[in-house]
Every structure is written in structure tokens, then in C-alpha cells.
Amino acid sequence: MSAVLKPVPDVFADASVHSAPTALAVNPHPQRKDWFDPAPARPTLEAERRYRKERLAVAFRLFAQFGFDYGLAGHITARDPERLDHFWVNPLGIHFSQIKVSDLLLVNAAGEIVVGEGPLNRAAFAIHAALHEVRPDVVAAAHTHSTYGKAWSALGRKLDPLTQDACVFYGDHGLFDDFSGVVLETDEGFRIGKALGQHKAVILKNHGILTAGPSVESAAWWYIALENACQAQLLAEAAGTPSPISPEVAALTHSQIGRPGGAEHAFQSLYDIVVRQQPEVLQ
Numbered sequence: 001m002s003a004v005l006k007p008v009p010d011v012f013a014d015a016s017v018h019s020a021p022t023a024l025a026v027n028p029h030p031q032r033k034d035w036f037d038p039a040p041a042r043p044t045l046e047a048e049r050r051y052r053k054e055r056l057a058v059a060f061r062l063f064a065q066f067g068f069d070y071g072l073a074g075h076i077t078a079r080d081p082e083r084l085d086h087f088w089v090n091p092l093g094i095h096f097s098q099i100k101v102s103d104l105l106l107v108n109a110a111g112e113i114v115v116g117e118g119p120l121n122r123a124a125f126a127i128h129a130a131l132h133e134v135r136p137d138v139v140a141a142a143h144t145h146s147t148y149g150k151a152w153s154a155l156g157r158k159l160d161p162l163t164q165d166a167c168v169f170y171g172d173h174g175l176f177d178d179f180s181g182v183v184l185e186t187d188e189g190f191r192i193g194k195a196l197g198q199h200k201a202v203i204l205k206n207h208g209i210l211t212a213g214p215s216v217e218s219a220a221w222w223y224i225a226l227e228n229a230c231q232a233q234l235l236a237e238a239a240g241t242p243s244p245i246s247p248e249v250a251a252l253t254h255s256q257i258g259r260p261g262g263a264e265h266a267f268q269s270l271y272d273i274v275v276r277q278q279p280e281v282l283q
Contacts, residue, residue: 039264048081050101052139052216054090055267057098057101057281058274059220062267063144064097066224074144075124078216079132085109087132092121100283109133130189131196131212141212149209152230156205159229161250162242166229168222168258170250173201200258201226217267218260225263 037102042048046081056078063068063069063076072092080086090096105116111125131141156177161170174239192210196202200222201211209226216224236242245253 006208023151036259038228038261045082052078052081053088053101053104053283055216055220055271056104056140057099057113058271059142059216059267060090060096060099061269061274061278061281062220062224063142064095066146066227068144068146068223068227069096070147072121072147073123075121075128076142076220077124077128077132078140079138080106083108083114084136085133086114087128089120089128091116092119092124100242100281102283104258127189127192127210131193134190134193135196135198135212137214138212138219139214140216141210143204143210144210144223145208146223146227146254147232148234149203149227150207151234153203153205156201159233160242161245161247161253162233162236162252163229163245164257166232167231167245167250167253169201169223170254170258172199172254172258173203173226174199175203175205176207177205179206188208203211213263214260215264217264221263221267236263253268 042051051268056076057074063074066072074096075089077089080088083106086106086108088106090099091103091105094103103116105118105120106114107120107125107129108114109129111120111122115121124148127143128141156173156175158173159166161167174197176192178191184220188254192202192204196210196212200213200218201209203209209223209230211219211222211226213222233242244250246263
């Protein structure tokens with residue numbers, strides 16, 4: 001017996017299936033908004049302090065996710081917006097993946113803990129106190145013993161503009177080639193600051209990498225980007241002889257993507273994920 005085929009109902013014949021057309025919501029005042037536009041300022045010093053601390057705590061958790069959490073080494077600092085010779089930093093001994101806003105320490109210019117329990121990483125103070133002093137434009141600085149940054153630093157030279165991403169650092173990173181052991185005195189911090197100059201990053205020979213920026217977001221994202229650039233060049237040189245971007249094009253590309261705005265937006269996209277998945281970070 002042959003099967004009896006039933007007619008397929010015409011769902012589109014029923015007007016109730018159709019949704020009513022939605023009017024296009026047009027902005028009555030069209031405007032440009034680019035990724036490099038500066039973020040609006042916070043209304044009070046306390047609001048700015050809280051903003052920096054929240055981004056600082058999340059930056060540590062991001063660094064843990066990226067694997068920048070080797071041993072007890074590593075620190076990110078954020079200048080306090082009111083006490084300009086003080087900065088917020090992570091306490092020694094709490095894993096990056098566990099840091100919360102309430103764990104952060106406020107340290108003064110003498111290396112004394114003003115807020116928080118500690119202990120304080122003395123190397124963090126020696127490096128960052130000097131950097132924050134010689135670069136008043138720097139709000140945040142980041143340094144850890146990440147794998148590719150350490151490996152590249154052993155070569156004792158600056159990065160080449162091999163890729164578009166690497167051009168963020170073209171002509172905008174220094175080289176500190178005077179490693180003399182663990183940094184425990186601020187005089188070496190000042191020498192690192194001199195090697196950094198007005199740049200956003202510095203290669204610390206036989207030590208690692210360091211970034212600095214006008215916001216927590218820019219310093220943290222530039223660290224992630226610099227580690228990535230070190231990895232890319234190490235891979236390229238292991239595979240063969242890389243062909244760098246010409247100086248003229250590299251300089252142009254740096255002018256297009258080397259500003260803090262792009263870094264801050266890149267960081268914010270990751271910040272939103274961490275806060276959504278780990279809301280306790282803001283406690």
C-alpha cells in the first residue's frame with residue numbers, strides 16, 4: 001500500500017505568524033565614536049580610586065589566565081589619584097587568580113604600607129616607586145616573569161616590526177641591559193626608568209619585560225601585547241629569516257594603533273568577561 005502524503009500547511013498563509021515590522025530606531029543626532037576616543041573622567045577622586053583598583057584587581061586575574069603568574073614574581077601598580085606619590089599594588093603571596101580589590105595594598109614613597117596587611121614585594125617597590133617618580137604621566141606599570149618575555153630578554157635586543165601588532169611598540173620601547181640581580185634598591189629602579197624613557201615598554205635583559213601607561217588598562221593590555229610580540233618574533237626566527245615591515249610603514253602603523261585608547265578598549269573587553277564570571281574580584 002502506498003503512503004498517503006498529507007499536504008504541508010502553509011504557515012505563511014496565517015497572518016498571525018508574521019511579526020509586525022519594527023521601525024528602524026535612528027539616532028536623531030548621528031555622531032562619530034571611535035575606539036581611540038578618551039574615556040570620560042570619573043566624577044570624584046574616590047570614584048577614580050575605585051575605578052583604578054577594580055581594573056588593577058581584574059588585571060591580576062587576567063595575567064593568571066595568560067600564564068603570567070610564575071612563582072612569587074610579578075607586580076602591577078596603579079598610582080593613587082589623590083596621594084600622587086602613593087601607589088596600589090598586590091601583596092606578596094596571594095596568587096594572581098585569587099586577588100580581590102580588598103587585597104590591594106596602598107604604599108607610600110618610603111615603601112610603607114598605608115592601607116592593607118601585606119607583606120610587600122620589595123622588588124615591586126624598588127622598581128615601581130622609581131618609575132612613578134620619574135614618569136608623573138604614568139598611572140600604572142606592569143612586570144612579571146612571563147615565559148616569552150624572559151626568553152626574548154635573554155637576547156639583549158629590541159623587537160623588530162615583524163607584524164602589525166608588533167608595530168604598537170615600534171620606536172616605543174627601550175632596552176635595559178645592565179642586569180645585576182634581584183632589584184631591591186630604588187637606584188636600579190631609576191636606571192630602569194631611564195631605559196624606559198618616554199616609551200610604553202622596556203626589555204629588561206636577562207629578566208623580562210615591563211610596560212607603563214596612562215591607565216591600568218593600557219599598561220596591562222600593552223603587557224599582554226608585548227608578551228605576544230616576543231612570542232611571535234621567537235617563533236618567526238626559529239622558523240627562518242623574518243622579513244620586517246619597512247620603517248616608514250612601521251612608523252605609520254604605530255601612529256595608528258599605538259595610542260592608549262585601543263589598549264583600553266581591548267582590556268575592557270576582557271575585563272567584562274572576568275567580572276561576569278568572577279564577580280567576587282570586585283569585593
